[in-house]
Amino acid sequence: MSATPPLFLSFKHNSTRGGTEVIKCKAAVAWESNKPLVIEEIEVAPPEANEIRVKIVTTGLCHTDLYQLYDNKHPDALPTVLGHEGAGIVESVGPGVTEFQPGDKVIPLPISQCGECRFCKSGRSNHCDEGWWSQRPDIMNSAVTRFTCRGKKVYQFMGTSTFSEYTVVHKNDLAKIDAAAPLDKVFLFGCAVSTGYGAAINSAQVTPGSTCAVFGLGAVGLAAVMGCRNAGAKKIFAVDINPDKFDRAKALGATDTINPKDYDKPVSQVLADLTNGGVDFSIECTGNVEVMRSAFEACVKGWGVSVVVGYTDLHDFASRPAQLISGRTWKGSLWGGYRPKDGVADLGKALLAKRLNLEEFISHKMTLNEVNDAIELMKKGQWYASSLFIIHDL
Structure with a gap:
């Protein structure tokens, strides 16, 4: 929301x-x-x-x-x-x-x-x-x-x-x-704040020392950044196509910012390259089904958790079964x-x-x-x- x-x-x-x-x-x-x-x-x-x-x-x-x-x-x-x-x-x-x-x-x-x-x-x-x-x-x-x-x-x-x-x-x-x-x-x-902060604290259950990526820096995304910080994440990537939002994300705990438009490869690959295979937790806060997939595939295999927060019932979303079989978890969060x-x-x-x-x-x-x-x-x-x-x- x-x-x-x-x-x-x-x-x-x-x-x-x-x-x-x-x-x-x-x-x-x-x-x-x-x-x-x-x-x-x-x-x-x-x-x-x-x-x-x-x-x-x-x-x-x-x-x-x-x-x-x-x-x-x-x-x-x-x-x-x-x-x-x-x-x-x-x-x-x-x-x-x-x-x-x-x-x-x-x-x-x-x-x-x-x-x-x-x-x-x-x-x-x-x-x-x-x-x-x-x-x-x-x-x-x-x-x-x-x-x-x-x-x-x-x-x-x-x-x-x-x-x-x-x-x-x-x-x-x-x-x-x-x-x-x-x-x-x-x-x-x-x-x-309840939706984004809770998505990090309750739904993702971000752990101390982990790496996180938050997709979409509206109020919900900013609250998710704050939640990742308060949960003790050591690296928090704030992802948005509007760089005007980056300063506020940093003020709330983001350690790095990424504008997907600055790269000629998928942002999931950008994050994988920066984190030795993918982030531990990703939180999607846009309601865009393509971003949902990117956030999921940005997670590390074996234990990565991606939480869908952004709302839509207009489109289906999908990824390949191998992404789940490799050990990633894809879940949703209602009101954090x-x-x-x-x-x-x-x-x-x-x-x-x-x-x-x-x-x-x-x-x-x-x-x-x-x-x-x-x-x-x-x-x-x-x-x-x-x-x-x-x-x-x-």
């Missing part, structure tokens, strides 16, 4: 408030595919049983939002309010909610953790039978929504919809963050392998312990009214990851 550091979108609002009342507020609505988002006044219903209404304070624009807007061809996915990488404050809670109270700082979660299903109980996966990921993966939103606009139902993208001043989420899709955590930074835990509620808590502790540098992920500050400008910047690759929008004054 992601592609360059975030940009801020901020705006003030006039809204009707109250835990049992409908709130009218601003949101960026996607009415049609391949069309600009429209700033609308929407109605946000009060939370029902096991739900929480959240005042969104900051949110990021992630490449997965663009995927839904431009590449997802399912007409039933629209209209929707995009945004799944945010941070906010609990405004009110519905019946049955005991874990959260008004005033809590929280992170809406794009995947669920119910604690009761087969996957949650297994301890072996961060999949969950509840939520949109298991029930409507093609539509990428839940059938349940608390949004209406112009008399029409508007879906909540990935169950969150953080491009709105207020949103309503299920208690399975919300994590509490330490009261000391800065909301203008921890919004990154909603997607980019974190169980989401637990993962946010772990990342919050790491931030407060100064093990995470989130400053390098933020390159622009914009208003929600500029959301379409932000989308154009991301399409052109002119920042590193999610754009950061400040929805409410901090």
